[in-house]
Amino acid sequence: MIKQTQLSFKLGMTKDEITPRSGxxxxxxxLRGFGIKDFIDKHMPLPESNRGYKAWQYLEPLMLMLYGGGRHIEDLREIAEDKALRKVIGLNTVxxxxxxxxxxxRxxxxxxxxxxxxxxEKTIKRSLTLDSTKEYTLWSDPTIIEAEKQEAKMTYQGVKGYRPIMTAFKELPVIVYHQFREGNCVGGVKEALEKAYSVLPSGKKIRHASLDSxxxxxxxxxxxxSRLFRHYDI
Known part of the structure; x- marks a missing residue:
């Protein structure tokens, strides 16, 4: 006999559909409530035929897969096979x-x-508009993504991969600019800053900046x- 522990619950079998991805x-x-589905329906190209999938039907399961920890496109099958999750969110087709x-x-x-x-850009501007912060700290930094692809270039860290550059605001966890780049690519950093200014709603400003060397x-x-900016760390 197994000694009773302090956890007072019982285990049993069920035929109910359950999911480990309830979150x-x-x-x-x-995604729906914030309006991202509406943005995608409005701006993304339509299918070439009436029987084709719309952009949202591709992107919703893809975003769910990535947010749930998936790293490869084949991981979509975990979303497709999760009947309970699909029933809860109304995901009829994957x-x-x-x-x-x-x-x-394509x-x-x-x-x-x-x-x-x-x-x-629509998503970023809505995020900034809804945010109560008036002054932001600009952050921008290239990051390294290791890759085993044959065409991947060698980075300064001695690994093959890619080196995208990203720009964000410290006070709000939203990437306001990104540019995918080869692993040995440098430059193009001014554009990363210009984009941050271009998405700022009226009445908001950038007060500080923390930038890569x-x-x-x-x-x-x-x-x-030129922006009357005096507080930056590089």
Whole structure:
């Protein structure tokens, strides 16, 4: 006989549908409630035929998969096979991973990237508008993503991969700018700062900046000074 412990609960079998990803139901509701679905429906390209999937039908399961810890497109099957989660959030259809991959490649070759940038910009501006903060600390830094792809370039850390640059505000966990770059790529940092200023709603301003050493250029310093900016750490 197993000795009774302090945990006073019983185990039993059930035929009810259950999910280990119940937290994703809250995220799914946020995507709709915040208006991201509406932004995607408005700005992303429509399917080429009446039987094709709309952009939201590709992106919703993809975002759920990534937010739930997935790293590869094949991880979509975990969302597709989670009947309980799909029932709770009303996710009736999940395209196969190969279908999603084909769609992503089409978007990359066509107008999809520019369309998705509009979705991101609308989301950023709504986040900043709803936020009560009036003054922000600008943060921008390149980051390294290791990759085993043959075409990946060597980074300064001695690993192959990519080196995207990201810009955000310390007070609000939203990426306001990102640019995917090769692992050996440098430069283009002024644009990262300009974008941060372009998305600021009226009545809000950037008070401080914390920047990577790559930003220590005359072009960047002159830009910050032109904004009457005096408080920055590089």
């Amino acid at each position: 994703l139901s809250v995220y799914a509701e946020f 395209p196969s991973s190969s279908t999603v991959g084909d769609w992503l490649r 978007m990359g070759k066509g107008d999809g990237i520019q369309s998705f940038k509009q979705v991101i 790559e930003f220590y250029t005359a072009e960047v310093i002159n830009f910050l000074n």
